[in-house]
Amino acid sequence: MGTRATSIWGWGYADKFPDTEARRALAEQVSPLLGGPSLEPREPAPLGALRLPSPRIAPPESLAALCSTDDADRAAHTYGKGYGDLVRGFHGDFSPAPDFVAHPRTEDDVRAVMDWCGDHCVALIPFGGGTSVVRGVEAAIGDGFQGAVSLDLRRLDRVLEVDPVSRAARIQAGATGPVLEAQLASHDLTLRHFPQSFEFSTLGGWIATRAGGHFATLYTHIDDLVQSTRMFTPRGLHETRRLPASGAGPSPDRLVLGSEGTLGVITEAWVRLQARPRFRASASVHFPDFASGTRAARELSQSGLHPSNCRLLDEQESFLNGVAGDGSSVLVLAFESADHPLHAWMERALALTASHGGECREGARYRSDEPGASPRSGGAADSWRSAFIEAPYLQNVMVSLGVIADTFETACTWDRFDALHAGILEAVRGALERVCGGGLVSCRFTHVYPDGPAPYYTFIGPARRGGELEQWLALKHAASEAVMAHGGTITHHHAVGRLHRPWYDRERPEPFALALRAVKDALDPQGILNPGVLVGP
């Protein structure tokens, strides 16, 4: 994490929060999109005015060296980075703060903290990058505990072993994206997992939440990149064998993936790496409308060409991102390879998009790095990625302007997409009208599978100052109901946490709830691990 200060209430580095003038300038750009409301920037609660409850418990002598009872540290571990978190933090409300924060340096430390929590009926909340947008790291634990400890794993941040032959590495769970990639770079290898939270989120968090990377096809969900996992449970170490594949019973790793800190604390994983790409091809394809773009994206997903990027932006997103102002829907298309030039791939992809009315106005761009040269930066894919990584900072500004701005995502089969998309637009537009008096919804595909897309929605609307949380929850409710009604999943890559729990409970089969409850009772009999997430009250 280095020494650059991160925001206690908002996304990312504190120094990236624009000053009042800059926010006022942004307000003038945003206001016309929302029908012209007056948007006056406000300032976040100063550090001295944060409201935290007094700790109910204190760290024992044996753990004191690992633990912090500092209010700033407790505040920084109170929330994730969802819209509701930002609003509460902006206003200085840190009421669900953990009683203290533990910063283990070793697996023994992890075990010691877990044992102490078990012995003292204290809830333990594993904490990686703290980038959850679903209240996944918040100590909203109910009344059954003496207190709550946030377990910050970021001191466990080393690449412990690299296997260049199998292209795999053993990495500690607390390593963030940049920290692990920096260690892999000297081996000319990359995990190539770039979720939007990449700068701050951790390997353990990705595994616990089944994170999706920014690649559109093939190996992009962390599920597919995990070769084995190491997780400490109250009933012992759950460590799986390093294997490329196995057919021996239900996959033990698949129980760890998505467990969201409820079954154990992930401390390490062997992950599958890739050689750094040397060849790149990219193109932007304009479609007359989202529907024709959707058909092209579907056919690409089923072509076996496996583009690394296949992001379809609807008319609204194309306009807001400045890639088209004429009502076009734009497909951002790219291929990457460490092995071969990509002309045959891109040419076939462009023939295919052309057959759906897609127009590649600027022609495809090809780049190749000479072997041995240091990887070049620049180019469309890189600038797209950089904009993608920067996007969450805008949400900080929106909160200060009194604008509700949030995203949600799902996945569904292709046959259901048209109805799901129409249903979501209707529900969210209706809710925005009702709750905010208007607003915008836009959509893009972040991932495309042969059997369906993962659409990602952004909605913004003017907030009533002081009523943001209530308004936002009403919008979130409308969106989630529409997703469920049209056959989507409540989350493709944002996890369940406490926010999505009611819809998750409807999505999963009832016997699976029994199964998960049984596993929880078997591995965490005192129920101290992240209470309220996935199972239990």
Added chain:
Amino acid sequence: MGTRATSIWGWGYADKFPDTEARRALAEQVSPLLGGPSLEPREPAPLGALRLPSPRIAPPESLAALCSTDDADRAAHTYGKGYGDLVRGFHGDFSPAPDFVAHPRTEDDVRAVMDWCGDHCVALIPFGGGTSVVRGVEAAIGDGFQGAVSLDLRRLDRVLEVDPVSRAARIQAGATGPVLEAQLASHDLTLRHFPQSFEFSTLGGWIATRAGGHFATLYTHIDDLVQSTRMFTPRGLHETRRLPASGAGPSPDRLVLGSEGTLGVITEAWVRLQARPRFRASASVHFPDFASGTRAARELSQSGLHPSNCRLLDEQESFLNGVAGDGSSVLVLAFESADHPLHAWMERALALTASHGGECREGARYRSDEPGASPRSGGAADSWRSAFIEAPYLQNVMVSLGVIADTFETACTWDRFDALHAGILEAVRGALERVCGGGLVSCRFTHVYPDGPAPYYTFIGPARRGGELEQWLALKHAASEAVMAHGGTITHHHAVGRLHRPWYDRERPEPFALALRAVKDALDPQGILNPGVLVGP
């Protein structure tokens, strides 16, 4: 299954068991490979001489119409098709026969049989194609039950729904490979899942055992082809949502995949289909030795080219399969696509294999079917597939000749392969020497992943008549110990069953055993489902 009779003791159709003269001719080919033992064909026990225990229980009146108490039916449901099964069946020993066989026509029938078994403390063994090679369908249930029922699901064999847009179909679990492919063919779609047991095994069996298809890379394990599952448990219906992907908690389908009939009876699944391939490219590449072929296969697996076939045969397999007699190791390489010609793919693959000393003596072959034309048969890939499907018939002959012939498989990371391979060869050759006085071991890669291969071993040795089972178990033990000692999995695609259980128990993490036990107790509280497999004594 049609009306063509299948063998009660051996693999496949009864009429494909060669007559005595033909078997004698085969004996003359096999004997020199084994050092010249006298191999005289014997005849299987006649139908009238099969030894089955008297049934302990009878079907109740309410289920009588679905159930068969016929000895031939009981015998046909006593075993799978592993070497040990064939030997016992050949000699007429059907002592673990189920008390009766149920042939449900509907899900209500399935539930009625399950309920009756639960009420009467009767073990229920789900039975698909009966092609298990790991004692997965054998009623070796211990003393805790009143009896055992084999639940044959093959009357549930319909494709119920086809979604051409998402390329998916809802298919009943009892459909065999040919039965489901025939129904999909009219939609110009294919599941493209071709395990060696394809002719006889069922969709439900593939899911329950995490079957591997014959494609070498990408979508080949049934795990990746399953979109949703429908499984009846004693505690209710476990039905998952049709989704291309999800990040909502641990995957419920992944609990069904590999459950081997212990948690419920799978009755249906939505599976991902593909358009029928129109373009094919194939080549045979000769390497001076297995080691250089291994390096080429590894690089291909990491290239992002995704060949449909990438089977590397060692010197022994190349010789036995008649593809090389000069000590070469041969890579059978192929690409398939429904979308695009494959020249760029194959050319790059051949450049890559050439850089490891691979020689493509005959040049690559390209084929393309005209759109609308009926799919052509013939060609290298098809003849390879046909030989692959025919191979298990040879095991019937070996049993009659008094030759132990069996296969086992695993998967490991590339960095461990050389040691694993050497360790396995040493262990199995040593055991063959000790137990059989000699014999052969050969190896091929059936699947290659970016992080490791799935090697598949065949061993043959002369048996001592009457001592086959004991000898075979000693060989199997040696092989399994070597697999485990060198970091492999006890099974990549043959499942655990009762045969691999001791090694499975060592492979899985201990907390996972607790978890699975807890799930079993939650979903099957009376423990009637396939007792002894995966969990419990």
